[in-house]
Amino acid sequence: MIKFASLLLIIIGLYGILSTRNVIKILVGINVMEIGINVFIIAMGFVNDGAAPILSVDNPVNVLKFVDPVAQALVLTSIVIGLGITALGLVFARKIHKKYGTYDLSETGGES
Amino acid sequence: MNWFDILEAGISVFLVVFALTAVISRKLLTSIIFLSALSMTAVAGFALLSAPDVAVTEAVIGSGLVTFIFVASIRNLRKAGDGL
Amino acid sequence: MKKIFAGLLAVAFGIVLLIGISLNTGLFGYNDSLPEDGAASHYISKDVNGKTDEVVFGETTGAETGSANMVTSVIANYRSFDTLGEVTVLFLAALGVSLLAGTMDKGRKRSGSGFILRTSARILFPLMLVTGIYIFTHGHLTPGGGFPGGSMIASSFLLLYLADESFRANVKGFKVAEGLAGTLYVAIGIVGLLAAGYFLVNFLPTGTVGNLLSAGIIPVVYVIIGLKVGSEITGIVADMFNEEVKA
Numbered sequence: 283m284i285k286f287a288s289l290l291l292i293i294i295g296l297y298g299i300l301s302t303r304n305v306i307k308i309l310v311g312i313n314v315m316e317i318g319i320n321v322f323i324i325a326m327g328f329v330n331d332g333a334a335p336i337l338s339v340d341n342p343v344n345v346l347k348f349v350d351p352v353a354q355a356l357v358l359t360s361i362v363i364g365l366g367i368t369a370l371g372l373v374f375a376r377k378i379h380k381k382y383g384t385y386d387l388s389e390t391g392g393e394s
Numbered sequence: 395m396n397w398f399d400i401l402e403a404g405i406s407v408f409l410v411v412f413a414l415t416a417v418i419s420r421k422l423l424t425s426i427i428f429l430s431a432l433s434m435t436a437v438a439g440f441a442l443l444s445a446p447d448v449a450v451t452e453a454v455i456g457s458g459l460v461t462f463i464f465v466a467s468i469r470n471l472r473k474a475g476d477g478l
Numbered sequence: 479m480k481k482i483f484a485g486l487l488a489v490a491f492g493i494v495l496l497i498g499i500s501l502n503t504g505l506f507g508y509n510d511s512l513p514e515d516g517a518a519s520h521y522i523s524k525d526v527n528g529k530t531d532e533v534v535f536g537e538t539t540g541a542e543t544g545s546a547n548m549v550t551s552v553i554a555n556y557r558s559f560d561t562l563g564e565v566t567v568l569f570l571a572a573l574g575v576s577l578l579a580g581t582m583d584k585g586r587k588r589s590g591s592g593f594i595l596r597t598s599a600r601i602l603f604p605l606m607l608v609t610g611i612y613i614f615t616h617g618h619l620t621p622g623g624g625f626p627g628g629s630m631i632a633s634s635f636l637l638l639y640l641a642d643e644s645f646r647a648n649v650k651g652f653k654v655a656e657g658l659a660g661t662l663y664v665a666i667g668i669v670g671l672l673a674a675g676y677f678l679v680n681f682l683p684t685g686t687v688g689n690l691l692s693a694g695i696i697p698v699v700y701v702i703i704g705l706k707v708g709s710e711i712t713g714i715v716a717d718m719f720n721e722e723v724k725a
Contacts, residue, residue: 283399284439286505287406291413293492298417300484306468307417310425313460314413317436320452321409324445327518328508334444335522335548336621337687342535347511348548349444350518355552357448359564362625362707365455366571369714372467373578446621447549450613454629459711462636466718 284325291318303387305375309368316364320357327353401442408435422468430461521552535688544684545618545693553623554696554703558678561699562663565706569660572710576653579717591641599641606634614704618693624700628707635712639719649716652709659706666695666702 295318298311327350333341335351375385382390412435416428433456440449499505512518520526524542535546543551553561613620614627638645667678674681685692 283402283406283506284409284443285499287409289492289495289499289505290410292495293488294410294413294417296491297484297488300487301481304422306422306464307425309464310416310429313429314416314432317432317456318413320448321436321439324440324443324448325508326503328443329512330508330510332444334446334621336446337535337546337548339535348522350512351521351548351552352518354445354448354549355557357445358451358549358553358623358625359560361448361451361455362629363564363567363571365459365711366568368460369463369718370571370574372463372718373575376467377578447547447623450622451626451629454626454633458633458636459629459715462715463718 285322288318288322288325291315291321294318305378305385305387306372309371309375312371313364313368316360320360323353323357323360398442405435405439405442409439423465426461426464426468429464430457433457433460521556522548524551526556539684539686542684543680543693543696544687545696546688547618547621547623549621550618550623550696550700551693554617554699555680555694558667558699561703562667562678565660565663565703568707568710569656572656572714575714576717579720591643595641599637603634603638606637607631610634610704610708614700615697616690617700617704618696619688619690624703625707627700627704628709629711631704631708632711632715636715639715647712647716649713652713652716656706656709656713659702659709663699663702663706666699670695 292315295311295313295315298314299308302308302311329347329349332347332349335348335354337343378390379385384390409432412428412432416425416432419425419428433452437449437453437456440446440452496505503509512522526542543555545551545555610627610630610633612627613622613630614624617623617627635647639647670679670681671677673679680694680696682694682698684694687693691697
């Protein structure tokens with residue numbers, strides 16, 4: 283069920299990017315897509331009745347059932363890079379506002 | 395129908411509802427606040443799927459830093475009346 | 479008109495995704511076990527180089543990576559080159575932000591914050607700093623690691639910025655720390671190349687699984703990554719405060 287919800291999130295994020303003229307809402311749509319993709323990758327790596335992949339006093343031996351650790355490593359990297367993308371995009375949006383006085387892309391000659 | 399299925403269904407419904415509100419609403423501040431709520435629901439989803447590393451990282455980055463840099467970009471718009 | 483076209487395109491893309499995923503693994507169920515001979519099974523049982531003993535928490539010495547947190551051993555030992563690439567991408571993003579928005583101090587808003595807010599922010603700041611440092615030094619034993627630890631350090635500086643309007647962080651010092659940490663990471667890789675033959679190999683001895691001083695090079699790498707990410711994101715936050723847009 284979470285896989286289906288995260289695919290819906292990707293569709294909603296794509297609709298949000300394509301259907302608006304405001305630069306800030308385009309960045310909100312990119313962030314919604316990112317969250318959807320991260321949840322989907324973690325849900326693909328889940329094992330039924332699997333434990334979190336850490337050896338501790340409760341799970342001391344590594345022959346029990348564990349959840350996939352490679353998916354979590356990829357998603358960790360993806361979350362931090364998403365923050366970098368959002369920061370850079372918002373600085374570009376500020377430069378647009380400074381030059382044209384508005385966040386609306388139809389008045390800057392960028393979109394028709 | 396054990397507790398895992400019920401929690402999974404609840405988190406899925408909240409994910410879709412918050413995403414729709416964040417994308418469709420006309421005011422910018424509403425979109426930003428629902429994006430932060432969506433991020434927190436994703437943290438609950440990560441904790442349910444046995445991924446503690448990812449949940450801690452998304453909680454720290456999604457709640458404090460992303461919301462702050464969005465709000466810092468639109469806080470000057472109140473005088474210009476540009477959708478706030 | 480534009481919204482209808484956007485909606486149709488998104489729905490078409492979504493139908494392609496849904497059909498592809500439901501034919502491959504199914505939308506409404508999870509795996510029952512990981513595939514036996516895939517990379518994940520080898521990383522969990524720590525036998526990439528052929529050792530086949532069991533790894534027990536608190537007793538095994540000299541295991542292949544020696545860290546109790548398997549996600550950490552994937553990020554900082556088995557796939558360390560990808561982490562180097564990710565650190566580079568974050569460095570480029572911070573560089574772009576500081577080049578485009580880095581004009582100094584054009585007058586921040588005079589919002590009179592009260593005495594209670596300023597004092598309690600100053601009490602909370604060392605607590606958040608110590609929590610962040612704890613998270614990245616214990617990255618190989620508890621969940622977390624370098625990335626959330628560094629982000630928590632940046633959040634503590636953000637708290638001081640928001641509560642006190644006369645606080646200025648030393649941005650030049652942060653940029654120097656960030657550059658030094660990145661160079662140190664590559665230097666560790668080159669030391670590994672000269673000492674044992676591969677770039678970024680784990681060349682320190684791995685002790686008992688579960689101790690603080692174990693797992694070879696992994697705690698060192700995570701301390702470096704934590705300091706680098708923390709100073710980078712603090713630089714981004716400080717640059718976001720600087721530029722004022724004339725409304």
